[in-house]
Amino acid sequence: MAAVTWRVVRRWCPSLPQVFRFPVAQVHLGRPKMRASQQDFENAVNQVKLLKKDPGNQVKLQLYALYKQATDGPCNVSKPGVFDLVNKAKWEAWNALGSLPKETARQNYVDLVSSLSPSSEASNQGKSGADVKVQESKDIVVTSEDGITKIMFNRPPKKNAITFQMYQDIILALKNASTDNSAITVFTGAGDYYCSGNDLTNFTSASGGMEKAAEGGAVLLREFVNSFIDFPKPLVAVVNGPAVGISVTLLGLFDAVYASDKATFHTPFSHLGQSPEACSSYTFPKIMGSAKATEMLLFGKKLTAREACAQGLVTEVFPDSTFKKEIWTRLKAYAKLPPNSMRISKQLIRKNEKEKLHAVNAEECSTLKERWLSEECINAIMSFLSRKSKL
Numbered sequence: 001m002a003a004v005t006w007r008v009v010r011r012w013c014p015s016l017p018q019v020f021r022f023p024v025a026q027v028h029l030g031r032p033k034m035r036a037s038q039q040d041f042e043n044a045v046n047q048v049k050l051l052k053k054d055p056g057n058q059v060k061l062q063l064y065a066l067y068k069q070a071t072d073g074p075c076n077v078s079k080p081g082v083f084d085l086v087n088k089a090k091w092e093a094w095n096a097l098g099s100l101p102k103e104t105a106r107q108n109y110v111d112l113v114s115s116l117s118p119s120s121e122a123s124n125q126g127k128s129g130a131d132v133k134v135q136e137s138k139d140i141v142v143t144s145e146d147g148i149t150k151i152m153f154n155r156p157p158k159k160n161a162i163t164f165q166m167y168q169d170i171i172l173a174l175k176n177a178s179t180d181n182s183a184i185t186v187f188t189g190a191g192d193y194y195c196s197g198n199d200l201t202n203f204t205s206a207s208g209g210m211e212k213a214a215e216g217g218a219v220l221l222r223e224f225v226n227s228f229i230d231f232p233k234p235l236v237a238v239v240n241g242p243a244v245g246i247s248v249t250l251l252g253l254f255d256a257v258y259a260s261d262k263a264t265f266h267t268p269f270s271h272l273g274q275s276p277e278a279c280s281s282y283t284f285p286k287i288m289g290s291a292k293a294t295e296m297l298l299f300g301k302k303l304t305a306r307e308a309c310a311q312g313l314v315t316e317v318f319p320d321s322t323f324k325k326e327i328w329t330r331l332k333a334y335a336k337l338p339p340n341s342m343r344i345s346k347q348l349i350r351k352n353e354k355e356k357l358h359a360v361n362a363e364e365c366s367t368l369k370e371r372w373l374s375e376e377c378i379n380a381i382m383s384f385l386s387r388k389s390k391l
C-alpha cells in the first residue's frame with residue numbers, strides 16, 4: 001500500500017519515483033529559470049537514480065508528476081480506484097499539473113532535481129520547525145510549531161467524520177511526523193467536535209460494491225492502526241469536543257489524552273452492527289477493566305470527560321473556557337524536554353506490547369470485514385443515511 005519503499009519503487013519504475021500528494025505551487029526551485037534542454041532533462045533523470053538520500057514522498061510525488069508531464073503531456077489516463085492508494089496519489093499529482101507545457105515541466109523537473117543536490121539537502125536540515133504547514137490536505141491539516149506537529153481533523157460541517165482519503169492523509173502525516181524535527185505529535189479537531197468517527201458513507205459511496213469496499217476498508221484500517229501502534233514519539237490527543245467510534249478507540253494507543261469538559265466518548269458499535277477496532281478489544285479492558293470496557297464497547301455507553309478520566313482513558317480534564325490556553329502552554333513545555341529521551345522511554349513502554357497489538361489489530365480488521373457485510377450493519381448505516389437514526 002502507501003508504504004512502498006524508495007528502493008522498491010526504483011526497481012518498479014527506475015526513473016519514476018513513488019510519490020504522494022504535493023501541490024505544484026509549493027515547489028521551491030533553487031535557481032532562476034532557464035530553458036532546460038532535452039539533454040539537461042535526461043541528465044536530471046539519471047541524477048535522481050543516484051540520489052543517496054530518500055528525498056521524501058512529497059518530493060518524489062512531484063518528481064513523478066513533472067516527469068510524466070514533461071514526457072507524456074497532461075494527464076490522459078483514468079483515475080485509479082479508491083483503494084489503489086499509490087497509483088491514485090500519483091495520478092492526482094500528475095493531474096494537478098493541468099495543462100502545464102511540456103517544456104515548463106521539463107525545466108521544473110531539472111530545477112527540482114538540482115535543488116536536491118547534497119549541498120541543498122544539507123542546508124535544509126538546519127531548518128527550525130517554526131509554524132510550517134507541512135502537509136496539504138483539505139480535511140486533515142498538519143502544522144509544525146514549537147516542537148509540536150499538530151494533526152487536525154478539519155471537516156467541521158460533517159463533525160470531522162473520517163473519509164477514506166483522510167485515513168490515507170493521516171497515515172502519511174504520521175509517517176512524516178515520525179522523522180520530522182518535532183518532539184511530540186498532537187491530534188485535535190476543528191470546530192465543536194473532536195471527531196464523529198468513520199464516515200458512514202465510506203462504504204455506500206465506494207465504487208465496486210460493498211464486498212470490494214469491505215475488503216479494501218479492512219486493509220486500509222489495518223495499515224491506519226498500525227501507524228499508531230508503531231508511532232515512535234509521544235502521541236497526545238487534545239479532545240476538544242465529542243468523540244465517536246474510531247476516534248475514541250484509538251485513544252488507547254495514545255500516550256496522553258487531554259479533554260475539554262465538553263468532550264464525550266462514545267463507541268456505539270453494537271448500534272451500528274459493528275465490532276471494536278484500533279486494538280480497543282485489548283486496550284480498553286486493560287485500561288478500565290473488563291466490566292467498564294463492556295459497557296462502552298458492547299452496550300455503547302457514552303462517557304462524559306470526567307467519567308472517561310475516572311476510567312483511565314483520559315489523562316486530565318480541563319474547563320472548556322481555559323482548555324486551549326492551558327493545554328497548549330503545557331504541551332509547549334513538554335515539547336522542550338529532550339526528544340531522544342522521550343522517544344526511548346516510549347519505546348520501552350510500548351516494546352512488550354507491540355506484537356500483541358499487531359495481532360489484535362489484524363484480528364479486529366478481519367472480524368470487521370465480515371461485520372460490514374452483515375445485515376445488521378448495512379441496516380444501521382442505511383438507517384443513519386436515511387436520517388431514521390442518530391446516536
Ligand SMILES: CCCC/C=C/CC(=O)SCCNC(=O)CCNC(=O)[C@H](O)C(C)(C)COP(=O)(O)OP(=O)(O)OC[C@H]1O[C@@H](n2cnc3c(N)ncnc32)[C@H](O)[C@@H]1OP(=O)(O)O
Nearest residue numbers: 157158159161196197198199200201217221245246390391
Ligand atoms: C475504514 C475504516 C473503518 C473504521 C471503522 C470505525 C467505526 C466507527 O467509527 S463507528 C462510528 C461512526 N460514527 C457514527 O455513527 C456517528 C454518526 N453521526 C451521528 O450520529 C450524528 O451526526 C452526531 C451525533 C455525530 C452529531 O449529531 P448532530 O445532530 O449534532 O449533527 P448532524 O446534523 O447529525 O451532523 C452534521 C452533519 O455531519 C454528518 N455526519 C456526522 N457524523 C457523520 C459520520 N460519522 N459519517 C457521515 N456523516 C456524518 C451528518 O450526516 C450531517 O450531515 P448533513 O449536514 O449533510 O446532513
